[in-house]
Amino acid sequence: MASLELSNVRKAYGATPVLDDVSLTMAAREFVAFLGPSGSGKSTLLRIIAGLETADAGEVRLDGRRIDTLAPGDRGVAMVFQHYALYPHMSVRENMAFGLRNAGVPRQEIAARIDEAARVLEIETQLDKKPGQLSGGQRQRVAIGRAIVKQPRLFLLDEPLSNLDAALRTRTRVELAQLRQRVDAAVIMVTHDQAEAMTLADRIVVMHDRAIQQIGAPMEIYGRPANAFVARFVGSPAMTLAPVSLLADESAFAAVRLGEGARIETRVPRDGLAVGAPLELGVRPENVQVVETSGGVPEAKVELVERLGDRTFVYARLADGLSITAEDAGGSRVRIGDTIGLRIDGAAVHLFTPDGRARHAAAAAA
Amino acid sequence: MTAGRPARRLEGLAFVTPFLIVYLVILIYPLLMGFVLSFQRADLFGARTFVGIDNYARLAADPVFHQALGNTFKLTLLIVPALTVITLALALALNRPTRGAAWLRGLFFSSSVLSVTIVTLIWRFVLTPDAGLVAEILQAIGAEPIPFLSDRNLAIPALAVTTIWWSIGLPMMLFLAGLQQIPEDIYEAAALDRAGRWTRFWRITLPSLRRTVILVVMLQTAAQLQLFGQAQLLTAGGPSGASRPVVLFIYEASFVRWELGYAAAAAEILFMLVLLVTLAQYWAARPREGE
Numbered sequence: 001m002a003s004l005e006l007s008n009v010r011k012a013y014g015a016t017p018v019l020d021d022v023s024l025t026m027a028a029r030e031f032v033a034f035l036g037p038s039g040s041g042k043s044t045l046l047r048i049i050a051g052l053e054t055a056d057a058g059e060v061r062l063d064g065r066r067i068d069t070l071a072p073g074d075r076g077v078a079m080v081f082q083h084y085a086l087y088p089h090m091s092v093r094e095n096m097a098f099g100l101r102n103a104g105v106p107r108q109e110i111a112a113r114i115d116e117a118a119r120v121l122e123i124e125t126q127l128d129k130k131p132g133q134l135s136g137g138q139r140q141r142v143a144i145g146r147a148i149v150k151q152p153r154l155f156l157l158d159e160p161l162s163n164l165d166a167a168l169r170t171r172t173r174v175e176l177a178q179l180r181q182r183v184d185a186a187v188i189m190v191t192h193d194q195a196e197a198m199t200l201a202d203r204i205v206v207m208h209d210r211a212i213q214q215i216g217a218p219m220e221i222y223g224r225p226a227n228a229f230v231a232r233f234v235g236s237p238a239m240t241l242a243p244v245s246l247l248a249d250e251s252a253f254a255a256v257r258l259g260e261g262a263r264i265e266t267r268v269p270r271d272g273l274a275v276g277a278p279l280e281l282g283v284r285p286e287n288v289q290v291v292e293t294s295g296g297v298p299e300a301k302v303e304l305v306e307r308l309g310d311r312t313f314v315y316a317r318l319a320d321g322l323s324i325t326a327e328d329a330g331g332s333r334v335r336i337g338d339t340i341g342l343r344i345d346g347a348a349v350h351l352f353t354p355d356g357r358a359r360h361a362a363a364a365a366a
Numbered sequence: 367m368t369a370g371r372p373a374r375r376l377e378g379l380a381f382v383t384p385f386l387i388v389y390l391v392i393l394i395y396p397l398l399m400g401f402v403l404s405f406q407r408a409d410l411f412g413a414r415t416f417v418g419i420d421n422y423a424r425l426a427a428d429p430v431f432h433q434a435l436g437n438t439f440k441l442t443l444l445i446v447p448a449l450t451v452i453t454l455a456l457a458l459a460l461n462r463p464t465r466g467a468a469w470l471r472g473l474f475f476s477s478s479v480l481s482v483t484i485v486t487l488i489w490r491f492v493l494t495p496d497a498g499l500v501a502e503i504l505q506a507i508g509a510e511p512i513p514f515l516s517d518r519n520l521a522i523p524a525l526a527v528t529t530i531w532w533s534i535g536l537p538m539m540l541f542l543a544g545l546q547q548i549p550e551d552i553y554e555a556a557a558l559d560r561a562g563r564w565t566r567f568w569r570i571t572l573p574s575l576r577r578t579v580i581l582v583v584m585l586q587t588a589a590q591l592q593l594f595g596q597a598q599l600l601t602a603g604g605p606s607g608a609s610r611p612v613v614l615f616i617y618e619a620s621f622v623r624w625e626l627g628y629a630a631a632a633a634e635i636l637f638m639l640v641l642l643v644t645l646a647q648y649w650a651a652r653p654r655e656g657e
Binding site: 050051052071072073074077078079081082083085086087088089090098099102103146 | 549551552554555556557558559560561562565569570573574576
């Protein structure tokens with residue numbers, strides 16, 4: 001059964017639209033990440049689901065029940081706030097009990113739920129402390145605990161890892177992944193960090209410009225981005241986009257020419273593409289190989305080398321001024337200022353039509 | 367600053383000297399003088415004799431002083447709780463970003479900029495039994511006018527109402543500032559925690575304002591223990607001392623009866639009272655663990 005259903009949700013602040021016609025259906029127990037740059041409307045959408053903002057139009061349903069007309073506390077959702085929003089004058093235990101007490105949960109039941117959550121989150125020894133006495137990571141756990149004890153149908157996490165330092169963030173990410181196995185509820189996480197979205201979510205909702213750009217499993221978003229925005233936003237370093245022209249040819253697949261002259265045989269079906277129409281070619285760093293400068297491959301001048309240990313990213317500039325990112329082995333000897341050859345894997349490139357829509361390589365069998 | 371050479375330290379001293387001189391001359395010296403004076407019999411012309419604790423002993427036995435102390439406590443008890451509740455309610459009602467609320471904030475604050483002379487004039491117009499505002503209203507509904515300022519049971523409440531009206535501005539602003547400090551997401555969390563209006567007020571807003579409430583109560587207590595101008599101008603302490611506060615007693619002792627030593631002793635006692643209130647505030651407002 002569907003868990004959360006959004007249909008045609010719209011929202012504007014005065015004359016400024018922030019969400020245009022957003023629709024989404026989540027499966028039971030699904031973990032969905034709203035991924036997008038700031039201002040993309042992802043937080044607003046989360047707040048509409050929570051009831052902290054009202055939509056101008058559209059419906060929100062949870063487990064078949066319409067909830068957008070209900071008060072936030074009656075919706076069966078729990079939220080973990082970006083800055084935790086713990087009640088500073090209450091102990092950890094009181095923070096977790098507050099919502100349950102307001103909902104009239106019996107005292108014993110409250111105590112049992114808090115003990116269970118504290119055990120899972122390993123904060124048993126902190127229960128009588130005030131939030132001010134806790135570290136950032138501990139506060140985060142309390143905030144999660146406060147959500148868990150409510151046994152909601154849907155968890156809403158607003159940038160849950162953004163306030164943690166790098167080491168703690170990776171650890172908490174793993175814990176979040178383990179946690180979601182334990183809870184019988186769907187989860188929505190808002191994030192601008194693609195690594196978080198890729199590692200945690202069953203499906204990613206990429207948002208930009210007030211609208212959903214693509215909904216898909218992480219590898220689908222990465223491998224078959226719906227448009228140029230998703231292609232650039234997901235993946236690090238970002239995909240290189242280069243203007244190309246389509247060559248007249250008898251082949252079933254499009255062949256294109258880069259500005260500097262190199263010809264690339266893609267595996268993107270040619271049908272529907274007009275010869276001479278402006279296209280953009282998209283290629284990820286791992287599909288651009290650094291080679292010797294001989295033998296008709298495009299040549300580029302190295303501008304920056306990033307050594308990550310297991311691999312090396314090479315930022316280079318082609319003769320026509322185009323910046324391109326390539327990947328090389330961990331032990332790469334390429335240095336800034338070198339002239340290198342680049343081999344672009346035609347089978348892995350994407351083409352983008354002028355409206356930004358993507359054309360992908362046909363499946364391997366074709 | 368830990369390892370400064372002597373010359374450096376003198377330099378630093380030079381910076382604070384002007385302030386220190388002013389501070390010593392106009393604050394510390396009079397304070398000590400007052401203390402010394404309270405053990406002397408003295409008049410305005412400089413004749414002084416040491417009398418030990420004679421002044422304090424006289425105060426302890428003076429029914430007029432006792433009455434003044436009682437009046438001061440009554441006034442403080444009437445004014446401070448009411449003022450705190452009223453200004454908190456006003457702050458809660460006016461803590462919104464509308465133009466109307468801003469206008470009303472200004473209006474409620476405006477009484478505090480008036481001098482005590484103007485305030486007492488206004489309230490005289492309101493309270494006086496012949497043709498005062500209240501009297502007119504009472505007569506319109508067929509009731510007798512009430513002599514607020516000359517009835518021994520009504521003079522203190524009348525002073526309290528006047529003082530509350532005059533003092534609303536500052537505590538209201540303190541509460542507004544306190545409310546602005548409460549992060550919005552706590553209220554959002556409370557909304558998701560099914561907290562109703564009352565729960566929100568009692569469990570979120572009021573605990574978050576704890577220090578502001580203490581500050582307001584203590585500032586107002588210290589201020590009302592020193593209430594003077596309104597009493598002098600509205601009732602002159604009357605009828606027969608029924609509304610005379612301690613400061614008016616001190617004023618009359620020193621500038622009407624010229625008993626400077628006696629007045630100074632009363633002032634020292636008041637000083638101790640205010641000091642106790644201030645210390646109580648420091649104690650009550652000390653940061654609790656984890657906040």
